[in-house]
Amino acid sequence: MALVATAETTRKLDAHALRADFPIFEQRPHGKPLAFLDSAASSQKPRQVLDAMTTFYETSYANVHRGVYELAERATAGLEHARERVRAFLNAPDAREVIFVRNATEGINLVAYGWGLKNLGPGDLVVVTELEHHSNFVPWQYIAGKTGAELRMIPLDEHGELELSALDAIAREGNVKLVATGLVSNSLGTINPVSKLVEWAHEQGAIYVCDAAQGAPHTKIDVQALGVDFLAISGHKMCGPSGASALWGRTDLLLAMDPFLTGGHMINSVRLEKTTWGELPHKFEAGTAPMAEAVGLGAAIDYLEAIGLDAIEAHEHELAAYALGKLAEVPGIQLYGPPANRRAGIVSFNIEGIHPHDVAQILDMQGVAIRAGHHCCQPLMQKLGVAATNRASFYLYTIPEEIDQLVEGLHTVRKVFA
Numbered sequence: 001m002a003l004v005a006t007a008e009t010t011r012k013l014d015a016h017a018l019r020a021d022f023p024i025f026e027q028r029p030h031g032k033p034l035a036f037l038d039s040a041a042s043s044q045k046p047r048q049v050l051d052a053m054t055t056f057y058e059t060s061y062a063n064v065h066r067g068v069y070e071l072a073e074r075a076t077a078g079l080e081h082a083r084e085r086v087r088a089f090l091n092a093p094d095a096r097e098v099i100f101v102r103n104a105t106e107g108i109n110l111v112a113y114g115w116g117l118k119n120l121g122p123g124d125l126v127v128v129t130e131l132e133h134h135s136n137f138v139p140w141q142y143i144a145g146k147t148g149a150e151l152r153m154i155p156l157d158e159h160g161e162l163e164l165s166a167l168d169a170i171a172r173e174g175n176v177k178l179v180a181t182g183l184v185s186n187s188l189g190t191i192n193p194v195s196k197l198v199e200w201a202h203e204q205g206a207i208y209v210c211d212a213a214q215g216a217p218h219t220k221i222d223v224q225a226l227g228v229d230f231l232a233i234s235g236h237k238m239c240g241p242s243g244a245s246a247l248w249g250r251t252d253l254l255l256a257m258d259p260f261l262t263g264g265h266m267i268n269s270v271r272l273e274k275t276t277w278g279e280l281p282h283k284f285e286a287g288t289a290p291m292a293e294a295v296g297l298g299a300a301i302d303y304l305e306a307i308g309l310d311a312i313e314a315h316e317h318e319l320a321a322y323a324l325g326k327l328a329e330v331p332g333i334q335l336y337g338p339p340a341n342r343r344a345g346i347v348s349f350n351i352e353g354i355h356p357h358d359v360a361q362i363l364d365m366q367g368v369a370i371r372a373g374h375h376c377c378q379p380l381m382q383k384l385g386v387a388a389t390n391r392a393s394f395y396l397y398t399i400p401e402e403i404d405q406l407v408e409g410l411h412t413v414r415k416v417f418a
């Protein structure tokens with residue numbers, strides 16, 4: 001995985017041209033150009049994705065896997081094609097290992113309930129990090145509490161990067177059974193050393209779960225090269241619609257797990273005495289699938305791959321460097337997280353004496369959309385000693401002019417509060 005792209009190998013994307021694919025940028029909030037700097041929360045959608053979903057609804061819509069008529073077969077083929085697109089996107093060995101879920105949170109819960117309830121117990125440790133999004137923290141805390149296992153956090157250093165030197169001490173405290181970390185921090189943009197974490201987890205005899213909600217939109221992921229055991233992606237953060245995301249897991253682990261949700265579609269046979277589970281991936285896909293949304297996710301993958309994940313990653317590194325440089329000139333600003341070359345396109349900051357919500361509200365009047373709050377990372381906020389930060393996050397359609405608009409807006413914020 002080339003997290004820092006090199007000039008020789010990287011295609012360059014044209015964000016100004018790509019913006020034409022995104023109808024959202026046609027609007028002018030408060031009479032200003034829209035500077036959308038909240039893509040880490042959810043990305044905007046290109047016409048290609050919207051059109052793929054509309055075409056599916058208009059030409060191929062029926063419930064999948066059940067009907068024997070042509071329309072149902074077409075709908076099923078659409079869903080299964082999307083599954084194959086996710087498989088290829090992650091370089092997973094088998095499409096049956098790709099489970100459609102509503103969002104990354106549901107994917108992580110599926111592992112926490114399906115694997116954790118069965119395999120964790122007293123004396124076992126579940127290891128997360130101080131950077132974690134609540135979606136990769138709370139499910140583990142909850143399942144640890146239910147099973148008698150304990151939760152440990154890998155701490156952060158002063159740059160907001162993981163202190164790997166703490167791993168040995170953690171290993172001495174119990175049986176490390178599961179390690180769950182993000183690939184990219186949604187608050188600081190920190191890129192975690194996943195391969196090293198996987199190696200350590202496996203040395204402990206643990207499985208490794210990767211929360212790639214922020215990684216998958218921005219960098220090429222290869223689950224086989226990374227060696228992870230489970231990996232969750234968030235479709236709505238990578239140009240796909242809300243409602244369709246995916247969990248990938250190793251076949252042997254998925255087969256040995258209990259289902260997460262039960263009901264229609266996920267069964268093999270149902271009798272009063274006993275129900276048996278369906279084959280993969282159906283065992284984990286109870287109820288009607290997010291069919292049109294999955295088709296949209298497949299189209300989003302086509303869109304990202306046509307641009308090139310390497311080009312997207314390089315673009316974000318450039319924007320992060322540009323933003324960190326420009327923001328550093330704003331008086332009273334406190335920037336959090338690692339240097340630009342070690343982070344994705346996410347920048348968190350605070351302006352001395354001004355609450356992040358006030359900053360975000362005044363920026364909104366200038367057409368700038370950023371996020372203010374704890375970003376679902378309260379343990380991290382505690383570490384930083386703040387209740388909240390402002391966060392600007394970038395994507396393939398972000399242009400430097402939006403960052404200029406943000407910086408100009410911050411000068412206005414300071415004048416308002418002077």
Ligand SMILES: Cc1ncc(COP(=O)(O)O)c(C=O)c1O
Pocket residue numbers: 040041102103104105106133135136182184185186211213214233234235236245
């Ligand atoms: C790092 C990280 N993990 C998990 C999630 C949850 O993703 P989803 O909204 O798909 O459940 C997010 C969303 O912000 C995130 O940033």
